[in-house]
Amino acid sequence: MADLGGESQMKASLAAARDARKRSELNAQLLANRIALLKQEEQKAWKMIEDTRRKTATIMASQGERSEKDDSKEQLCRAQWESLRAAQERNSAARERARAQRTAARSGVQRQRAQSAQSQKARSRELLAQRREEDAALREANLSQISTARQSRDDMRRRLEEANQEKLRRYREEGDARVAQERALQGRTEQLVASMEREELELIQRLQISQNAQRSAIEELEALTPPRTPVSSGLAGSARRPLSACGARTRPRSAGSPELWPG
DSSP states (O other): OHHHHHHHHHHHHHHHHHHHHHHHHHHHHHHHHHHHHHHHHHHHHHHHHHHHHHHHHHHHHTGGGGGGSHHHHHHHHHHHHHHHHHHHHHHHHHHHHHHHHHHHHHHHHHHHHHHHHHHHHHHHHHHHHHHHHHHHHHHHHHHTOOTTHHHHHHHHHHHHHHHHHHHHHHHHHHHHHHHHHHHHHHHHHHHHHHHHHHHHHHHHHHHHHHHHHHHHHHHHHHHHSOOOOOOOGGGHHHHOOOOOTTTOOOOOOOTTOOOOSOO
16 A cells, blocks of 8 residues: 555656646747737837838928828828727737637646546556455465465565565656656746746837837828818818828727827
8 A cells, every 4th residue: 555655646746747847838838929929019010110101201202292182191090090900909819819728728737637637546446456356366376375375475475575665666766757857848948938038028128119119100290291271161161071080199999908009
């Protein structure tokens, strides 16, 4: 029974080390996904900045034609607003998918843990039944050899004990080696996670810088947009138009998404 207890304890230690290593690898994969998403958003932001600056240069070169380009400028602002809003919606959808993946991963780890515990219990029952069968066969053999039963029984018990001790010693050594290997893998994974977390923080800071630059470029574009010319009182009613998308100070944004709008 002591051998069974030591074997069960060794299996539990190995399972715990394996689970810890799998959780570290899962965290590393989720962090890699977030870093890839941040890189994509940074590239999109800088592309938007370049487009906005090119459009600003075009407006500065053609300031003499302001009255003919009022409509195109408003359409441009509306397109920018729609593009930024679509980017915010994509960010929100990506976060929801990442949250669903984390939930599914945790459920899978729990299922694997339960299956491992059931397998260990079944294996323990099989070993116990096998040991009982061996003991019964040994008692029957000893009863058939009364003259040499005591000496044979003592020798057999001694050899069996030595074999069991040797087996337990080898099993413990193998188990310790496997636990050490799992912990080493976990340590390397945690180092990778720490490095990726630093990279994620750097990307977030870079994304904030790009967003600030994007906000400055948009404000520069809005500053170049000419004001509306007054119309005569007779045409005031018919010339009234809805508020331009460029003049709106409040923008809808998804819950939890980063602020991308100027102002």
